[in-house]
Amino acid sequence: MKEVKVSIFGFGTVGRALVEIVSENPEVVGVKIKVESITDRSGTVWGDFDPLEVKEVKENAGRISALGDYEVYSFKPKELIEEVKPDILVDVSSWDGAFSMYEVALKERVSVVTSNKPPIAEHYDKLRELAEESKAGVYFESTVMAGTPIIGLLRENLLGENIEEILAVLNASTTFILTRMESGKSFEEAFEEAKSLGVLEEDPSKDIDGIDAFYKAKILHWVAYGEPPEKTERVGIREVEDAKNVRLVARVSKGEISVKPRKLEENSPLLVSGVYNAAIIRTNNLGELVLKGKGGGGRVTASGVFTDIVKAALKFPSPR
Amino acid sequence: MKEVKVSIFGFGTVGRALVEIVSENPEVVGVKIKVESITDRSGTVWGDFDPLEVKEVKENAGRISALGDYEVYSFKPKELIEEVKPDILVDVSSWDGAFSMYEVALKERVSVVTSNKPPIAEHYDKLRELAEESKAGVYFESTVMAGTPIIGLLRENLLGENIEEILAVLNASTTFILTRMESGKSFEEAFEEAKSLGVLEEDPSKDIDGIDAFYKAKILHWVAYGEPPEKTERVGIREVEDAKNVRLVARVSKGEISVKPRKLEENSPLLVSGVYNAAIIRTNNLGELVLKGKGGGGRVTASGVFTDIVKAALKFPSPR
Numbered sequence: 001m002k003e004v005k006v007s008i009f010g011f012g013t014v015g016r017a018l019v020e021i022v023s024e025n026p027e028v029v030g031v032k033i034k035v036e037s038i039t040d041r042s043g044t045v046w047g048d049f050d051p052l053e054v055k056e057v058k059e060n061a062g063r064i065s066a067l068g069d070y071e072v073y074s075f076k077p078k079e080l081i082e083e084v085k086p087d088i089l090v091d092v093s094s095w096d097g098a099f100s101m102y103e104v105a106l107k108e109r110v111s112v113v114t115s116n117k118p119p120i121a122e123h124y125d126k127l128r129e130l131a132e133e134s135k136a137g138v139y140f141e142s143t144v145m146a147g148t149p150i151i152g153l154l155r156e157n158l159l160g161e162n163i164e165e166i167l168a169v170l171n172a173s174t175t176f177i178l179t180r181m182e183s184g185k186s187f188e189e190a191f192e193e194a195k196s197l198g199v200l201e202e203d204p205s206k207d208i209d210g211i212d213a214f215y216k217a218k219i220l221h222w223v224a225y226g227e228p229p230e231k232t233e234r235v236g237i238r239e240v241e242d243a244k245n246v247r248l249v250a251r252v253s254k255g256e257i258s259v260k261p262r263k264l265e266e267n268s269p270l271l272v273s274g275v276y277n278a279a280i281i282r283t284n285n286l287g288e289l290v291l292k293g294k295g296g297g298g299r300v301t302a303s304g305v306f307t308d309i310v311k312a313a314l315k316f317p318s319p320r
Numbered sequence: 321m322k323e324v325k326v327s328i329f330g331f332g333t334v335g336r337a338l339v340e341i342v343s344e345n346p347e348v349v350g351v352k353i354k355v356e357s358i359t360d361r362s363g364t365v366w367g368d369f370d371p372l373e374v375k376e377v378k379e380n381a382g383r384i385s386a387l388g389d390y391e392v393y394s395f396k397p398k399e400l401i402e403e404v405k406p407d408i409l410v411d412v413s414s415w416d417g418a419f420s421m422y423e424v425a426l427k428e429r430v431s432v433v434t435s436n437k438p439p440i441a442e443h444y445d446k447l448r449e450l451a452e453e454s455k456a457g458v459y460f461e462s463t464v465m466a467g468t469p470i471i472g473l474l475r476e477n478l479l480g481e482n483i484e485e486i487l488a489v490l491n492a493s494t495t496f497i498l499t500r501m502e503s504g505k506s507f508e509e510a511f512e513e514a515k516s517l518g519v520l521e522e523d524p525s526k527d528i529d530g531i532d533a534f535y536k537a538k539i540l541h542w543v544a545y546g547e548p549p550e551k552t553e554r555v556g557i558r559e560v561e562d563a564k565n566v567r568l569v570a571r572v573s574k575g576e577i578s579v580k581p582r583k584l585e586e587n588s589p590l591l592v593s594g595v596y597n598a599a600i601i602r603t604n605n606l607g608e609l610v611l612k613g614k615g616g617g618g619r620v621t622a623s624g625v626f627t628d629i630v631k632a633a634l635k636f637p638s639p640r
């Protein structure tokens with residue numbers, strides 16, 4: 001049995017779902033996960049505490065600094081790594097600048113597990129290099145399609161394949177708006193409905209203008225080709241008029257990514273609805289592979305993070 | 321760069337496609353594969369030879385013992401391991417009794433990669449145990465859905481999930497017959513057509529009576545639950561009268577497997593045709609996950625074997 005100490009950074013929906021899944025799976029395939037610290041914007045709880053209690057306080061009071069029974073520290077991200085010295089840093093925040101924290105972690109031989117897209121999309125080469133030097137690992141299953149394991153599939157399987165093309169629907173908020181438009185609403189009406197239901201990101205442009213899908217496409221390009229794309233294109237859904245069978249589709253091929261609305265054939269596996277994402281992966285030997293699953297939600301995302309923690313604990317190699 | 325020596329056991333369609341893929345990928349993710357020996361029913365070629373030349377001789381003369389330029393050995397399987405001393409034994413034969421060879425390999429710390437179903441279906445517990453003792457590994461991606469990575473998905477991902485149910489179409493020959501019946505043929509006519517096109521196994525009962533799909537379901541049960549099923553059911557397609565939307569479906573849940581013809585809904589992802597296989601995996605957090613891809617063919621199967629060789633070379637952990 002192997003015990004690993006994890007620091008959870010960010011304690012929103014995903015972080016809290018992760019704490020649930022960890023407590024439901026005290027030991028999995030010989031790995032025991034000990035939550036050593038939890039950090040939100042208000043501070044860090046560290047040491048001997050009950051993660052489910054911290055979750056409850058967070059849900060009731062909105063911040064973990066409201067915890068009465070435990071000391072709450074005000075670490076800077078760098079101090080968090082150096083003081084707490086976890087085995088694994090788990091970033092389930094949406095902090096754009098988290099790359100600098102991963103750098104510190106990897107240099108200290110702390111593996112990084114993350115569901116946070118920009119740091120991977122922008123700095124994967126640097127992170128791989130640091131991980132290689134320190135024999136730590138970087139795992140990021142839930143950055144694309146949440147816990148539906150497209151990263152594991154591309155990164156650890158298909159090792160003899162040339163990936164010719166990936167076509168994927170990776171953003172459920174635009175699917176929501178487009179399917180509402182299919183049933184007769186205008187873009188504006190559908191947009192307002194999505195907003196009122198909490199379907200959109202805080203900055204709705206990230207969904208509507210394809211920024212979220214673009215980060216994801218970039219990450220897929222990294223794992224498929226080991227390099228960043230040279231040519232990129234990003235068109236959101238604001239200009240869609242006839243939404244019939246249209247989805248916001250990311251296309252990835254060697255050197256190129258594009259995100260734009262595409263009209264799909266009636267029987268296309270990409271014609272998903274609800275929170276489902278789907279990807280078609282075309283390779284030289286396998287032809288067409290389809291993976292479809294939920295692409296968001298607290299437990300769905302936390303599930304991928306959980307698998308990554310176990311992989312980090314078992315020192316899973318990262319071929320790509 | 322890490323070089324691994326592999327012994328290929330069996331040199332039919334899959335073995336020959338594997339030799340092609342290896343020669344097209346001389347080095348992948350830091351792993352170089354050296355084909356150290358190739359064995360067919362006629363003998364073993366070992367040492368310094370050109371695998372593509374052996375392939376050509378096999379295709380022209382039907383046996384590798386026809387090779388003029390190289391010595392051909394008559395090793396017993398056990399001697400093969402002890403004499404050649406490969407790093408990895410690659411079984412792409414259809415030898416039912418291969419388990420005894422795997423035992424010898426694992427005891428000698430030789431990892432096993434196989435596309436051969438019965439030894440895994442019948443002896444997975446014993447093989448895992450031996451692998452654990454010797455720190456070698458057992459990899460078997462291509463036993464189910466060929467190179468479409470359902471084994472990698474279940475074995476190395478979804479580690480925090482409870483697998484509630486798997487529903488899958490895992491045998492393309494029965495799909496061929498059933499789709500022919502859907503377009504008006506009788507079972508007998510469709511069966512004869514399949515036979516004449518070479519779609520069926522040498523012993524057609526393995527397809528028609530669900531034996532092939534049953535082995536695969538059993539392997540899925542092993543990787544989903546770590547134990548063999550207690551309750552099993554197997555019904556072939558001989559008695560199907562109305563084939564409309566019917567496929568031979570394997571169902572796997574904790575303690576139970578069944579293989580039988582099922583009428584599917586019009587829009588079911590399991591309603592595949594041609595060589596496609598498909599699986600729906602239901603879990604507690606992810607809901608429904610769909611994986612669809614080709615389930616057979618030389619290169620498709622060899623691709624999964626290739627990935628497994630790389631995993632064995634990198635000492636990939638096997639959580640399940």
